[in-house]
Amino acid sequence: MTVPVKQHLIDPEICIRCHSCEEACPVDAITHDDNNVVVDFEACNFCMACIAPCPTGSIDNWRVVTEPYSLEEQFSWMELPPQETISTGVAGDSIEALEDEVERLLAEAHAGAGGHARAPESAAKPTVNLYSRDNPAVATVQGSYRLTSEESDSEVRHIILDLGRTVFPVLEGQSVGVLAPGTTDKGQPHGPRLYSVSSPRDGERPSTNNLSLTVKREDGGVCSNYLCDLKKGDQVKLTGPFGSTFLMPDDPGARIVMICTGTGSAPFRAFTMRRQRAVGAGDGGLTLFFGARSPEALPYFGPLKKVPEEMLTKHLVFSRLPDQPRRYVQDRMREQTAALAQVLTDPKAYIYVCGLKAMEDGVDEAFRSIAGETGLDWSALKAELRDSGRYHVETY
């Protein structure tokens, strides 16, 4: 069977043929005839440089296809074809989800990598879209624990969801969609919200069929408040799993560098637990750069302290300590220039960045200067790392 692929398309009914996207495309994947502006499937690398310049929004369309639409087909369109029905299952790493909405969320989250990311070669093959909005999985809340101190104004919770007898294969780094009950003020059901799973593939404890989420309560956030208010025994509707690139290498010799802020720590908790269970010490090594305002606001501060240093090199960085200058992950990264420069050139090293969009630029700049120290051009290097499955960004 042909593996379905994701294709970037332009909606000819909304496009005004201004060719801004064509100008913005760094790889000349976009072209036009007298009728339509179209994207060449073979050339597009999902770098998303064309999205912001489009004045109409017509550029932001995606289809999962078994056979990509050719340029000629696209030239002839008066409107976009509907999404063909594609069965769920194991996917190649060009598909993160089979749902437009989720695909778009993930594309946005992964945009910081500067192009379409690839899964590490040794990563396990992910399953995507086993459950959809029409056919969700139902999980039961097994527990909900506050991770940040009561004094902290940031409430982050660790929520464990029991899947009972439901098959829900999820890998570290993948996300699940949560369907909050109720409707928007326009009467539409709420769209799914994505949460990165913070437990390893075999559950909170080995061989338990559950998963955990790390959720920060947001002011006015429909889904985060719903999740944070859940009590033991409540039922939750899940879709997914989603994501096919932000995955850890299974190679025990791989060296993993994780950079995060806040709830961006979720996948790294899963990565670390997986390593501990599957390999133990003597592996390729794990390094964590973790930024928060203070220890009280750092999710998993306690448990993290207990992970032995020979298993995980920890760099916890705080930006709001009394009488201390503000420090961010990128500051610590710069201090670690020698070690990180080595990482950049080690073919067995994998880098992951996860957290708020706002951290992206700082981290990127830090890597630029670290690369520069050894005479490397970060833009070129980043593309190379990304294409070989060794650089991953998931920000929101």
Added chain:
Amino acid sequence: MLTAGEVSYDTQIPNNVGLSGDRRVLKALERWHPGYIDWWKNLGPEGFQDRMVYLRTAVSVDPKGWARFDYVKMPEYRWGILLAPQVEGRTIPFGEHYGEPAWQEVPGEYRAMLRRLIVIQGDTEPASVEQQRHLGATAPSLYDLRNLFQVNVEEGRHLWAMVYLLHKYFGADGREEADGLLQRRSGSAEAPRMLGAFNEATPDWLSFFMFTYFTDRDGKMQLESLAQSGFDPLSRTCRFMLTEEAHHMFVGETGVGRTIQRTCEAMREAGIEDPSDIEAVRALGVIDLPTIQKKLNLHFSLSLDLFGAEVSTNAANAFNAGIKGRYQETKIDDDHRLLDATYPVSQLVDGRIETTEMPALSAINMRLRDDYIRDAAGGVRRWNAMIAKTGVAFEMTLPHEAFNRRIGVFAEAQVTPGGEVISPEAWDAQRNSWLPDGSDGAFIQSLMKAESEPGKYAGWIAPPKIGIDNKPGDFEYVKLHEA
């Protein structure tokens, strides 16, 4: 290889041209700035100056940075001087200097010509803001109101772009010209704007949409030709302006499209089959298709006049000098000098319209106008597809290029939209079936009532298919009740 153009905010004027290191130009611009703000407050959008508007601001010239959306009060908009990145090793792509390195300074022999082109382009930018200043009072939705203001602030930025070039490269003359750009007024008897179409009123929203579709498209073609210029700073300025111009095309195409859409829907709902039953259609509170066609005829013909005379020595000189190229010059496959080339030019010969081969060099304007017509026809095709989809039997058409012209070879002739030369008497008898008259204007005016509730649209226009910046339908694009 592109060099990055970081935008710096260390002066009052955001820029990526290193203003803080250029005291002379910085000072000149700082002196010009208060006059600009006065102009904006007095002649920019009437009312709404202290309202929060959801606008996009360019914070850098790479694709990621030039569309940051946020609420801002218009007078506080960060008008900046932004040039597209310099292309290293760029050469002059046409004319007698073809292949020579692009100029970073103004070549002495072309100084006057360049200055004139920049001033003409610069004059159109504030002019359209002035023409559109009363429209806010009758916006059919907050979405449209926001789009109007986006167009306005970007025209303001385009004025800045031209003023920067004048200050930076043209010394005292440049400063004088920059002041002049704030002194002329659209429609003024004493000191009008330089081009005719920019002195016409924009009395209603359909006119605004037609203007952004047809007249701003002339702007796009002109900018595209100037983006080819051998004078590199002009080329880079225009290249970045084009990214913003695309939004103006969008407002025009979708504005006219949504008007047509609503009319067709209303006709279907009411079971009206005949589009020419104007009275019945108007009774539905929508603009009948024949009247939309008349508005199209008017704006299209006015816009064609902006291209100047078909055969022009000025245009030939500007091309030859490497100052202003052809549309998408670098994509044309020829010698880029036009030494022996010819181009078919329409002429009026003994009362008939004929095509004659002329030296391509002197037919530069004609060629750009042809490119424009091709470009403009695309949207008309899509409007027709939209009409066809609703099942209404009507097609919009572009009138003949000789119809209703004031400039060029057809200025003296009376020509029907179909291209037939007729007598002045016959023209007078039928004029009102081709061009809007007072009663058409009054009817359109009667529909212009502001709709200020988020997510609501006036009855004569359909909602857009998607929101700006992917916002939901009921997004509050302009906050009318809080400052």
